[in-house]
Amino acid sequence: MSLLKPILICFFVYTIGFNCCTQLKDDKIQYICLAYALSAVIICFFVFQKIVQSGVVLNSSVYAYESKNSVSQILLTGFLIFVFYRKKINIFTLFFDIASIFLLFTMIMLKSRASLLGIGVIVISVLLSDKYKRNTKKLVTLLCVFFICLFLFNKNLQNFIINDIIFASRDTANLDAISSGRLSMIQNFPSLFLEQPFLGHGSNYIEIMQLDAVLETGIFGGVLINILALLPLIYSIKSIKKYNTDYNFVLLILSVIYYINSFFEQLSPFGPGVKCYFLWLVYGLCIGWNERGKIN
Known part of the structure; x- marks a missing residue:
């Protein structure tokens, strides 16, 4: 698989977002986000159904769904949207909470470590940011305290979190198995890179x-691709300080969790397919709205 095609798709989606901002007011971001979140729930339903039908148990070293990292990232994005907009549309709060629990439970069943790290980022953002409503902060704080206490005093939960998720039910003495072969990939990278350091393979x-980009396109192309992958994160950090709007905050959290995913996936935050399109759509919209705000 090559990074070129996903990058071109993301650029195309970014262009759509940037050009559409002239036809949309920035308060429409919540409807765009909620449309995506609802589609994530639909995907979650079919994935959950397949997991149940497969008969794979949670303590198995076999993953319940083949494309777990890709689908988990979609579910994680939906989870973020439901948690964030829980403060905005109170009439749907109960549905948002049920949907969030469903998405979270399915992500745990998928055992995608990258997405579970993303959940941690979302929880930290809830606790530290003023963008969430006070009752959401209280609820998340209460759930965190409950989970920590349960983890400390429940050996079954400790075994599930540590052995079944973190170590993926594999031999703890075999770091390569725990990392799903990534340790071998890192060890083989220097010799492969030195074979074609400038043009790539x-x-x-x-x-x-980060490593795949350098190996594919050489040192110069790899550096450019790595910079490109960081652009939404760099831009969101700058814009959140200057504009402090909801859509810039959503872009910031999306950028962080998608970049974390890139350490576990070959094509993230660009692909595979259209998995990451939402990040680049929001990125394009944010740049357009911010630039329009400067003019106004």
Whole structure:
């Protein structure tokens, strides 16, 4: 698989977002986000159904869904949207809470460590940011305290979190198995890179985007791709300080959790397919709205 195609798709989606901002007011971001979140719930339903039908148990080293990292990232994005907009549309609060629990439970069943780290980022943002409503902060704080106490005093939960999720039910003495082969990929990277340091090997496969970009396109192309992957995060950090709007905050959290995913996936935050399109759509919208705000 090559990074080129996903990058072109993301650029195309970014262009759509940037150009559409002239036809949309920035308060419409919540409806765009909620449309995506509802589609994530629909995907979650079918994935959950497949997991149940597969008969894979949670303590198995076999993953319940083949494309777990990709689908978990979609579910994680939906989870973020439901938690964030829980403060905005109170009439739907109960539905948002049920949907959030459903998405969270399915992500746990998928055992995608990248997405579970993303949940941690979302929880931290709830506790530290003033963008969430006070009752949401209280609820998340209460759930965190409850989970920590349960984890400390429940050995079954400790075993599930540590052995079944973190270690993926694999031999703890075999770091390569725990990392799903990524340790071997890191060890083989220097020798492969030195074979073609400037032009790269073309289409290749390393489940770490930062290394895969360099191996595919060489040192110069790899650096450019890595900078490109960081653009939404860099822009959101700058814009949140200057504009402090909801859509810039959503972009910031999306950028963080998608970039974390890039350490576990070959093509993230660009792909595979259209998995990451929402990040680049919001990125395009944010730049357009911020630039329009400067003019006004």
